[in-house]
Amino acid sequence: MNEHEFAELAAGHALNALSPEDEAAFVDALAEHPEWEHHAHSDAATVAALSDSVAEVAPPPALRTDLLARIASVQQDHPAQVAAPASSLESPAAAPAEPRRRSWGPRAWFALAASLVLLVGVGGGAVVLTQQLNRPVAVVALERIEAAPDAQTASTTLSDGGEATVHWSETVGEVVFVSDGLPTIGADQSYELWFVRDAGAISAGVFEAGEDGDATALLAGPMSPGDVIAVTVEPAGGSPSGAPTSDPIFAIPTA
Template sequence: MNERDFADLAVGHALHALTEADERAYQEALAGNPHWDHHVREAADTATAISSAIEPVEPPPSVRAALFARISDLPQEPAASNASSAAADQGRDDEDYAAAGTAPVAPTRAAEPARPSPASGWGARRWFALAASFAAVLVLGFGAVTVSQLFTPPAAVVALEQIEKAPDAQSATATMADGTVATAHWSPSTGQSVLVTDGMPALADGTTYELWFVRGETPIAAGTFEPDADGNATAVLQGEMHVGDIIAVTIEPAGGSPDGTPSSEPVVAVATA
């Protein structure tokens, strides 16, 4: 099992939505890879945050109808049939049963979702589709927050984790005159670099922060980002970092510099050498 599949199972485990087979697979994978336990904590924290942050609401009837429509789309186990036992139940002998043809078998219980086969992928994904249906109701209270944002770590967070686990991980920190603290993280083996900021000033409407690799005298655009209300951000730099680059941040028009060069002096500069 790879780490991505385990992360899917961790979500299902946090929602108490795994089948017995998937729960065993989850426990075995966790026992063999204890360093993956951060996925478990993140999933549990997210589930707790959702339950504590949302006021109970009565969902509209259309949501209930949509949920049951989603459930009905899941693969179902075929109803079990046994000709000889059915004939015995109806008091028929084998000869009469054969002459009468196959009689329909009345179901004695509701059909259950089929267990996953090795080719169908982890059952957690099917359960996650149901969980997403429930979460869609909860998201009504989160405005623009999406289900994927709630359950999937942002790409920048994933990249930072990969860098920190790499044997050649490096970092450098700089504190700006306005109190902003910025730390650059990078790893040549992963080919990734991330800037983590704390206390970035709020921007005027129509502007954004833009990242740059400054290589000698040449600035190379590396993407834009928006800090949260506290000025905190974790942003992946787009492109390849070279040893000795300065990682800089400038204030640019919304969407980034129109001509591919900085239009202001850097508000953040972190030397990596």
């Protein structure tokens, strides 16, 4: 089982909707790959957020019947392909095979059904679901990092009392910067993140801070062991030269 297949099972596990066979496969895969546990934590947190945000609403009695009828009609419109006879595979004059369409398996149908049941059953909860799906990518990445078994952080305090923290995980492969109390900069300026290593400073993207100097930003590019994460104030849009044009307002070692 690969990580993508495990992530599909994790969604079903969070909804308590796996078959006994898939539940056993989920447990075995988690025991073999504990580094994948962040998928289970993330899906469980999403389900909990949805269930805690809305009151229980009984689904319409005809929902199950209508849903199964719709699935059956789609299956008839897209029948499964029949394997070619063995003789055709052995014939040297056989015509080239046509590209094979990928059919929807049981887990894909489960995902469709679960989505429809959630949207119809929770009513106003659809707003909550939309909010969950539209969260900033930096916030989602931070949750993945915090749930990873190898999550690490490093922090520093700014001279004027602000704080900055870098979160990263090697297994997740992402780095997130979180700040509170960054100094105010001009409208013609931007904050820019950097990976600083022996070879020099490599831009990791620009970001904006809120009115209180708070920010959550996902760094662009991979971090190397021992990198220092720095922030400089640059012209709007970032350094025009690709290198820092000012001294960093802070630098956070990760080793």
